[in-house]
Amino acid sequence: MSTSEISVVRVQDASKRFIIHKEKSLKERAIGLFKDRERGKDDFWALRDVNLDIEAGSTVGLVGHNGSGKSTLLKLIGGILQPTTGTVEHRGRVAALLELGAGFHPDLTGRENVFLNASILGLSQKQTEKHFDEMVDFSGIERFIDTQVKFYSSGMYVRLAFAVAVHVDPEILLVDEVLAVGDEPFQRKCMDRIHEFQSEGRTIILVSHSAQQVGELCDRAVVLDSGRVIFDGLPERGLQVLRQGYEDARQEELEIKAVAAPSTQATLAKVELFDRTGSRAAEFDAGDSVDVALTFRSPTPLTRWRAGISIETPLAQVVYGTNTELAAVDLPTLMGERQVVFRIPRLDLVTGQYYVTAALEHADGTAIDWKSQAAMFTVHSDTRAVGTADLRPLIETRSTQDRSLA
Numbered sequence: 001m002s003t004s005e006i007s008v009v010r011v012q013d014a015s016k017r018f019i020i021h022k023e024k025s026l027k028e029r030a031i032g033l034f035k036d037r038e039r040g041k042d043d044f045w046a047l048r049d050v051n052l053d054i055e056a057g058s059t060v061g062l063v064g065h066n067g068s069g070k071s072t073l074l075k076l077i078g079g080i081l082q083p084t085t086g087t088v089e090h091r092g093r094v095a096a097l098l099e100l101g102a103g104f105h106p107d108l109t110g111r112e113n114v115f116l117n118a119s120i121l122g123l124s125q126k127q128t129e130k131h132f133d134e135m136v137d138f139s140g141i142e143r144f145i146d147t148q149v150k151f152y153s154s155g156m157y158v159r160l161a162f163a164v165a166v167h168v169d170p171e172i173l174l175v176d177e178v179l180a181v182g183d184e185p186f187q188r189k190c191m192d193r194i195h196e197f198q199s200e201g202r203t204i205i206l207v208s209h210s211a212q213q214v215g216e217l218c219d220r221a222v223v224l225d226s227g228r229v230i231f232d233g234l235p236e237r238g239l240q241v242l243r244q245g246y247e248d249a250r251q252e253e254l255e256i257k258a259v260a261a262p263s264t265q266a267t268l269a270k271v272e273l274f275d276r277t278g279s280r281a282a283e284f285d286a287g288d289s290v291d292v293a294l295t296f297r298s299p300t301p302l303t304r305w306r307a308g309i310s311i312e313t314p315l316a317q318v319v320y321g322t323n324t325e326l327a328a329v330d331l332p333t334l335m336g337e338r339q340v341v342f343r344i345p346r347l348d349l350v351t352g353q354y355y356v357t358a359a360l361e362h363a364d365g366t367a368i369d370w371k372s373q374a375a376m377f378t379v380h381s382d383t384r385a386v387g388t389a390d391l392r393p394l395i396e397t398r399s400t401q402d403r404s405l406a
Ligand SMILES: Nc1ncnc2c1ncn2[C@@H]1O[C@H](COP(=O)(O)OP(=O)(O)OP(=O)(O)O)[C@@H](O)[C@H]1O
Pocket: 018, 019, 020, 044, 046, 064, 065, 066, 067, 068, 069, 070, 071, 072, 073
């Protein structure tokens, strides 16, 4: 079977242009500027030449900076927006959970909206009646089902919208960030439901700012930057590309600031890893010791500061984090260059790749400088386990009967 035969979403050379209507100032209006209507408009390309083939049964995370075009792409896939050029096709019933407000009518009650929304998604009145109790039960807002949704909190709104979306039997589920609105138990419930969807072979496309969510759910990440796809592949790599982008933007901002006003600020200059022999290293065996050495510089005296590190997985889950204040270590005034070394006596981690993020902060926790994923290392462990901590339990078995007799 060719890719095109099994793909349920196909985006070909799609671009989307928005026309932005500029507000004229009072002065411009008074002196009759912008007589030509076109001069009050600006073209803006939110997406440029996007190509995507999404296979049935995959879960794809759309990630990128604010304004990079994720929601616009999701709306094109859902058919809510049409591309300016190019084509977007999908096969199968689509349920879309887009931003708050889309899909529900504020003056109608929860109950009325469920019927309206389900019918838009292709369910007959009878089918909706059949699933109605399940939907309301899933939403957990039965007490408010006959209240107009304009009085709902954003969390209640999302609960009901999600409940409808997952009960209309969609082949493709589009989810835009809304999961972040629900409270923790509801988010967990949604995640479980999404896992169920995955095991049933349905296709999910979600926009998320949560690296953890993308790592946990997706088998593919598409990274957007200024409306273009800059990466399409494994989530681990996609999240690295995204983080590198954030880091580059931060560095660029710092450089611009530095040119505008030469900094008197202290910096975290280097993050290095050393093995027990004092050599620079990036490969360790579980149980080895590692020195994480941070080099700081300050052109003026900096008092009451702290240094911190965290060890993270490629999906940004923190395995361990500490700082000199938590460790009750007093640091002398920083002037010129100084190194702070965190010696970890045993790296009891399971086989895998890990990153060190490090920071320089004021004593009250406000950031002065930091380096995200500044150093990478690999751990080799001979134990076979999942997770990150290499706890090496001793496993023994006992007869509980013998114990009760004793
Ligand atoms: N209807 C619209 N009219 C004009 N511009 C729009 C419209 N919708 C989106 N845009 C612009 O298109 C760009 C991409 O927006 P989009 O919402 O797709 O970004 P995003 O990656 O989802 O951002 P975020 O992470 O902030 O949700 C933004 O600059 C946004 O201002």
